[in-house]
Amino acid sequence: MTLANGFRRAGRDVLLALAFLCLVAIAVLVKDVVKELRFLSSADSDNVHWTLSQAEVEFLEFRNAVNWARTVPETPLSTVIVEFDVFYSRTSTLANGSQYSPLREDPAFDAPLVEVRDRLNGMIPLIDGPREDLRAGLDDLAAQIEDMRALVRSIATTGLQHFALESDELRTSLATTLLRLAVFTGLLLLALAALLMHAYRTAQQTDKRGKELAIAYARLNTILNTSLDAVVVTDTEGRVQNFNPAAERIFGRRLKDVRNKHIGDIIVPEHLREAHDRGMARFAADGERRVIGQGRVKLEGMRANGEVFPVELAIETAHAGEEQLLVAFLRDISHRVASENELVQARDKALAGEQAKAEFLAMMTHEIRTPLNGILGNLSLMEDTKLSSDQARYMRNMKISGELLMRHVDAVLDVARFESGADTAQEDVTHLGHLMQDLVDSQTSAAHAHGNALQWGWVGTPEEWVEVDSSRLQQILLNLVGNAIKFTREGRISIEAEMIEPGEPAQIEIRVSDTGSGIAEGDLARIFEDFQTVSHQVSDSVGGTGLGLGIVRRFVQAMGGEIGVESTLGEGSTFWLRIPVMPAEEPSEDKGALPESEAPSDLEILLVEDNDINMQLAYEVLVGMGHHVTEARDGQEAVDVANKRPFDLVLMDIRMPVMDGLTATKMIREGDGPNWDAPIVAFSANVLPEARDRFAAAGMSDFLGKPLQRSELAQIIVRFCAGRERRVTLDGTTPLLVKKKESPMEKLRARYISETSALFEWLAGLPEDTQAIANRAHQIAGSAAAFGQPGVREALLLVEQVAESGDREDLVIAINEAQAAWKAAPEPSLIS
């Protein structure tokens, strides 16, 4: 279209240029014609033909006068003189006149003329002389005139011929010019005709465009009228010029009612009106734009009924001729905003759910680990007492099983972390034989209980030291062996380990075979899925979560291995697994771990712990290692004590009433007390890595898991206190608690009973302070499990939960249930 227009315009320009050139040419030619016509009309020739003939006539007049004077002697001679002068005058004209100058260049004209003039001049003395002489010379004069006659004739004829030719040339020239004029006029007419055509076509196009414009306008109107968005057009003062049907619908107003009214009074809510007016004033004053041309902006609009609702709008300026217009596109986004709000709420709920899940997981870790802590701690203490060899063996079995349970808890956490993608392999150098033997040892009693024989052995060349995630491998095998024991009665369970040769990386295959009930073929495919149990005569009596093999599968896969099962119903099963292992060198003794013997003793240690039992256990261990222990019950107490005197080491529990361990650590670090740079080690059952990050962020130096292990504690002490100058000397300091040798456990038990009784008495009075109820219930709950009263613990945890929710009716019910649980609970005992 544009290209065609360009061509058309170029064509028009060419035609115009052509027409102009024609006009110039015609002007030049007309000038020529006028000049020639003027030449013709001004005709310098004075009718030269006549003049030339006249010369001959006057010559004859002169001749006649002379002849007459000869024949009639009495005739006066003046006529002769006059005729002479007249003829003479004529020859002068021919000899001098400018129009005869081209003629005089012709010798055929000039020579006779000069001859005639000479002869006339020769006659002058006679003519001007005395009359008698003239009369006497008349005959002679007549003779001379007769001689001149031929000359005069020649002058006339040559002259006439010359001017006839000249006339011809003039005519030819004029004819040529006129012909040219005609040609150019013709061209001009053609150019004008072409221009006329062009003008006609342009007019047609204009007409066509006009129609197209009308169609486009109609189309635009249709679009405006059917637009789902409100379109409002105002002038620069904000007076409404157009208000499309969508705008009418959204704002509940009619175009005829709002035309020329100020937009601010119609659709802008009152609280935005002032800002709107200021904006319009700014725009009017200096064209400043804050909303206009800024793309989509979220604002609020107002309906006719005063309802304010969210809109999304875009305003642009437009020019309609000289007039500037503002065009606003508005969209009612109240539905969208509502949906967004719902989404945000849903997301917040989901996030809260996630948070709750994470907190639940942390709680679980804490709450399962606390009683385990008790068991393992007591086992550690019991190892130091005098035991019979049988008791020592049972001790070792119990300890292994306890540690396995702890790892099992860790494994559940691992699954959770595995699922959340936070899992990482933790490979270490392990002696496979020891691992197997420990496993078999720990499970032997269970196997014997079912009348089963349990044994293990290498097939082929043993590979003793390997790099493998031993904790997982142990858990996998424990699961498989545990299952085998569960489903086998009076049978045999054998574990075979075999290195697969060759292989890069090296792989080990471990097979756990039993002579048990076996698994139906149809069930084989699903037993590795979560929560899958197999209905079975034997298993019904033992039950299970159905999680075990799912965890096993995950771990094997995470270790880059594979697992499978072969089974015949009624004959037994063989679970096999293949995992890559890296053969390793036997690690040097105590590699990486500092010898406990190097650990300094007589250290001043601040122990911060709210749970009495845990406190007591840690206290016993530390005092047993020869340290002086200062106790603090919560974070606030810890800060107070730490501000008074320096310590070599601070062991800080995290979850505590009044002030938690993290806050206390921050306060000690940021305060100007003597312990701002002391090693502060977190002491927590929460072993989640993200928890450890949190501890480090709060300024804690390291982490010590519960239950407290002598070896780990020794490592910490060596790491932070060996070779350091002692921060504290014994002189002038008095530990708050001295070493207790006499039955500390019994004292603890008595204390637990008295505290718990006190709690229930207090609760019976239904105290107002629900927070206090929650705190005290939590505290006792933490101990209840350790004293073999899980029912009390559950009931108190419920009390804590309800107390925190603040629902007093539920609280009364929970307290009553807790009272019942307390009464029904077995005698509290740490030993059991």
Place this chain on the structure above:
Amino acid sequence: MKAGRMYKLIERFAGAAGLLLIFGATSVAAGTLEEPTGPVLLTISGEIENTNGEGTAAFDLEMLRALGATEVTTDTIWTPGTITFTGVELKTLLEHVGATGTEIDATAINNYTVVVPVEDAVEDGPILAYEMDGRLMSRRDKGPLWLIYPYASNAAYRTEVIYSRSIWQLDRMAID
């Protein structure tokens, strides 16, 4: 030829203007003119009001000079170079004799006659020249009187018609 017609039109307008002037000049009282004392150069007859003979007005050189000398400097197609002619304006002369006609039959000494319309007699128009470059014109030099139009100063005078009216060796004028 169109252009030629146009010039004729111009002449006619110019003539009409001249006529007006002539009529304006007829207020000069009819009467007798003084008698010529020298040789008579020009005799005017016909429709005139002022005479010094039998219905004629005869002029010698002195009488013509007395009417006021006008100079016309021009080239002509009959003479070489540029020439200054001295003479009396035709307009002045016609007013002087109280001419009332529309045409002048101007006749030369050899009875060659041309018709000059009275309209030609305008201010800065033709003169009856008696001097050429300050010298009286002899008969042999187209004297004694030569009707000269100012050809150089007005293109309208450079036409064949005007050239044909430029009569030399003039000695009689009859006003019709």
